[in-house]
Structure formats: structure tokens, C-alpha cells
């Protein structure tokens with residue numbers, strides 16, 4: 133379970149301070165398909181990055197499975213990100229010089245998993261996203277939808293409990309975006325918590341929980 137309590141996030145901006153998140157309290161029960169919605173600049177990415185340990189709150193608490201992770205140091209976070217969390221980004225963020233299989237296996241390199249096991253797990257993950265026949269392709273040799281599938285396979289290869297996706301369909305056409313959403317729903321049905329930042333009301337409609345942000349505050353879906 134994910135619990136945020138009175139979370140604030142400030143960014144320095146010149147001599148000023150931008151409060152990207154103001155007093156956020158939300159609870160996401162494990163296994164819930166959750167959307168974070170709101171206008172551009174409302175704090176969606178900041179919130180997702182804090183959930184994934186890519187950024188730290190300025191104050192407040194973040195409980196992940198009963199542990200207060202707000203104060204974890206960068207090394208502890210790096211370890212936890214690699215094991216417990218998977219990330220999907222709007223721009224895919226694949227490494228262009230690596231094949232699909234190598235991109236997917238990369239998180240396991242950091243875990244010092246032996247090569248043969250990395251290969252077989254990457255193949256399993258690529259099969260899960262329907263891309264077993266693209267293992268040796270490089271990102272530039274694939275469509276946007278295929279690249280996002282590779283990115284999802286990379287997010288899944290470590291078997292995380294939580295998958296965080298920041299506008300995963302934002303660079304894709306409507307039909308391809310719907311396929312990616314179908315895949316994320318499937319991943320959720322396997323029991324994982326999936327949190328999706330989206331502009332799409334169509335995507336939000338498919339999610340069990342919707343957290344709406346406006347100017348850094350929760351306007352819907354927060355906890356008391």
C-alpha cells in the first residue's frame with residue numbers, strides 16, 4: 133500500500149520558490165489501477181517521481197508497504213527502485229545503441245543477474261508484451277508503440293509490485309495508445325499496482341481510482 137501524508141514539494145526557482153505539491157494526502161491500496169489527472173503544471177510528474185523515489189518530498193511522509201521511505205538515502209532508494217518499482221515514460225527512454233532484448237535486460241545488469249538468466253528473463257518479458265520476434269531490433273527499427281512495449285517489458289523484467297507510468301500514451305496515436313493501455317490493464321490484473329499519469333479522460337475512466345490535481349493540490353481522490 134502507498135500512503136502519502138501531508139506531502140509538500142518545493143522547487144527553487146531563481147530567488148523564488150515554486151510549490152509543486154501542497155499538502156498531498158492520498159492512499160493507493162495495493163493492486164489498484166490508479167490515474168493521476170490534472171492540467172499541465174498541476175504537479176502530476178512531481179507526484180509520480182516522488183512515488184518512484186526519483187525525487188524527494190520537501191516535507192511530509194511517504195509510507196510504502198508500512199515503511200516510511202520519505203527519509204531513505206539515495207542508495208537505499210536506488211536499490212528499492214530496482215527491485216520494487218517499474219517505470220514507463222512518455223518518451224520511452226530506451227538506449228538507442230542497445231537491442232530490445234538488451235534494453236529489457238538492463239535492470240538485471242544492475243542486480244548482477246548472470247547473463248544467461250538475464251537473456252531468458254528478457255525474452256519472457258518481451259513475450260509478455262507480445263514482442264518475442266523483436267529481440268534483436270534497435271529502438272530506431274521499431275514503431276513508437278513497439279518501443280513503448282519494450283519499455284514496459286523493461287519495467288516488468290524485475291517483477292516489481294508497482295508500475296509507474298508518466299503519460300505512457302502521450303507520444304502515440306489513439307489506437308496504439310489504446311493497445312498500450314490494454315497492456316497496462318493486463319499488468320494490473322496480474323496483481324500489480326499501476327499508477328498512470330494521463331491527460332486522457334478515456335484512460336482515467338478505465339481506472340478504479342482517480343487522483344485529480346489542481347495547482348499542486350488534490351481536488352479529488354485524496355484521503356481524509
Ligand SMILES: Nc1ncnc2c1ncn2[C@@H]1O[C@H](COP(=O)(O)OP(=O)(O)O)[C@@H](O)[C@H]1O
Nearest residue numbers: 143144150152171172173174175176177178179
Ligand atoms: N525541476 C524543477 N524546478 C523548478 N520547478 C519545477 C521543476 N519541476 C517542476 N517544476 C514546477 O512544478 C510544477 C509542477 O510541475 P509538474 O509536476 O511537471 O507538472 P505536470 O506533470 O502536471 O505537468 C510546475 O509549476 C513546474 O513548473
Ligand SMILES: [Mg+2]
Nearest residue numbers: 176177178298
Ligand atoms: Mg508531467
